[in-house]
Amino acid sequence: MSSLTEAISKPIHLSYIKDCLRDVRLGALANAGVSYLIHEYNVWKNNSNGVIKPTTLYMELTTKCPRECKDCYISVEDRLDPEIISIENVDKIMQNCETQGIRVYTLLGGEPMMKETLPIIKYLLHKHPLKTFVACTNGDYIANQKDKLDDILLKNNFIAALSVDGFQETNDELRGRNSFKNVMESASYLKSIRSFYGSIITLRQENYMEATSIAFRDLLVSKGFKFLSFAFPSRLTQETIDEAIHNIESWKDEHIMVYTGLFGHLGNHDNHTMAKVVSMDKRGRILKKRRERIEIGDTDTSLDAVSNNPIWRERYEHQM
Ligand code: SF4
Numbered sequence: 001m002s003s004l005t006e007a008i009s010k011p012i013h014l015s016y017i018k019d020c021l022r023d024v025r026l027g028a029l030a031n032a033g034v035s036y037l038i039h040e041y042n043v044w045k046n047n048s049n050g051v052i053k054p055t056t057l058y059m060e061l062t063t064k065c066p067r068e069c070k071d072c073y074i075s076v077e078d079r080l081d082p083e084i085i086s087i088e089n090v091d092k093i094m095q096n097c098e099t100q101g102i103r104v105y106t107l108l109g110g111e112p113m114m115k116e117t118l119p120i121i122k123y124l125l126h127k128h129p130l131k132t133f134v135a136c137t138n139g140d141y142i143a144n145q146k147d148k149l150d151d152i153l154l155k156n157n158f159i160a161a162l163s164v165d166g167f168q169e170t171n172d173e174l175r176g177r178n179s180f181k182n183v184m185e186s187a188s189y190l191k192s193i194r195s196f197y198g199s200i201i202t203l204r205q206e207n208y209m210e211a212t213s214i215a216f217r218d219l220l221v222s223k224g225f226k227f228l229s230f231a232f233p234s235r236l237t238q239e240t241i242d243e244a245i246h247n248i249e250s251w252k253d254e255h256i257m258v259y260t261g262l263f264g265h266l267g268n269h270d271n272h273t274m275a276k277v278v279s280m281d282k283r284g285r286i287l288k289k290r291r292e293r294i295e296i297g298d299t300d301t302s303l304d305a306v307s308n309n310p311i312w313r314e315r316y317e318h319q320m
Contacts, residue, residue, distance in 0.1 A: 007047075007273060008040045011265035013254035016226075023224060025194040027156035032196045035132035038103045043264070043273055052316045053307045056104045057097050058279040058290050061085050061117045065110040067138055069175045071204065071233065073291045074110055084116055087123065089284035092299035094128065097278075100303045104275075106134045106161075108290065113137040113160075118152065125155045134159045136200050138179060139186035146189045153193060160197040161229065162186055166207045167216065174207060184223060191224035198227030198257075203236060203244055212247035217256065227257040233291075276316055278306055288312060 020029055042055040062085065063078035072079070097105070107121065112135050124133055139162045142149060152158055164183045165171050171180040183199075190197045199220055201211050210216055212230075220228060230248065232241055241262070248258060248266060258266040264273030279290040286297035288311050296309050306312050 004041065004044050007044045008037060011257055011259075011273075015254045016257065019255055020196070020226060023191070023194060024196045024226070025156065028159075028194070028196045031130070031132055031156045032159060034130075035103045038101070039275065040273065042101065043275065046276060051307075052276060052313055054097075054100055054102065054278040054303050055276045056106065056278070057093065057102055058106045058108055058277055059085070059090070059093065060108045060110070060279070060281045060290075061112045061120055062114075062282055063110040064114070064116070065138075067111065067140070067176050067179070069138075069179075070173075071202075071235075079110060082116065083282055085120060085282045086284070087120070089280075089299050090120060090124065092284070093280050094124075096299065096301075096303055102303075103130075104132050104134065106136060108136050111138055111140070113141045115141075118149075121152055121158075125152065125157055129157055132157050132159060134161050136161045136163065137186075138163050138175065139183040140179075142186035142189065143182035150193070153190065153195060158195075160186065160190055160195065161200045161227075162197065162225075163200045163202070164220070165202055165204070166210045167219070170207050170210055174204070187223045187225065196226055198225050198229065200229050200231060202231045202233065203240070204233070205236070205240060208236070208240055208244045209247070212244045214251060217251060221255050225256065227259060229259040229261070231261045274316070278303060278312075289315065 039055055042053070046052055046055065062083065063074050064082055065074065065079045113121070121133070121135070135158070137160055142153070142160065153160070162183045163175065164180065165174050168180040171183070172178070187197065203211055217228070230244070232244070245260070248260070260266065262274070264275070279287040280299070281287055281293070284299040285295045286301055286306060288294040288296050294311065296311050297306055
């Protein structure tokens with residue numbers, strides 16, 4: 001078990017802090033920094049006292065999405081469904097999360113950034129200025145709208161996490177035409193307004209070597225991405241997972257923060273800095289896991305009850 005200072009500081013290097021101070025608005029950096037500290041403290045507390053509690057919430061705003069990425073876990077029918085999460089469910093879950101001191105919220109789809117979801121995003125950003133909202137987006141809407149979205153993009157409590165799974169040819173093959181171009185255009189705009197933003201990279205058999213290569217990392221660093229978060233879908237073979245982790249660990253890069261959905265921050269492999277996630281779908285149902293859409297509660301279920309639910313705990317117990 002590492003000390004709190006070690007757990008918090010290990011993934012961050014001095015050169016990374018210098019890059020962030022140079023590139024990012026101070027208010028955005030302060031919001032992200034404080035949320036990072038609080039979140040890592042909550043994870044550390046979980047690890048040190050053996051009590052598993054949620055440290056973050058995944059909030060599905062909609063399942064609608066015009067893209068057809070390979071292996072998308074949202075069904076075609078759900079990607080056509082225009083339903084958006086209700087304000088009532090948003091308010092209930094936010095109140096529920098506040099009782100647990102949750103500070104970081106991930107906004108998901110479908111595609112969470114589109115015309116129909118903007119009122120909810122604006123509502124959350126305005127109502128909870130001290131929380132941090134990370135939108136996992138394909139970047140299409142940001143690329144098309146740019147400064148028309150400034151009332152969201154310039155909010156210090158908003159972070160874009162752009163989905164990108166490789167260089168142009170690979171990304172467009174996996175995520176559809178112009179997907180790479182739109183991610184890069186979004187990144188350029190976010191860089192120009194000094195936002196704190198990063199990427200979500202989903203590893204597959206087809207892209208894992210490219211997506212964990214130094215050349216790809218260098219491209220993202222040069223485009224101003226400040227974090228990379230790797231998703232490891234369950235269909236990957238153990239051999240692929242091992243090779244991907246080996247590649248990432250050999251980077252020794254000090255200019256970007258790397259997080260993996262398997263164990264948390266790179267560099268803290270043995271201490272499991274993985275966030276303890278509660279997932280809520282667009283209808284306010286609490287799910288066992290975002291991809292495994294097994295219902296274990298709703299917005300009236302307290303997060304203490306979720307913590308004590310063996311179905312939810314199963315995913316984290318082996319780490320304690
Ligand atoms: S952008 Fe996301 S939700 Fe849309 S098809 Fe691709 S993976 Fe699925």
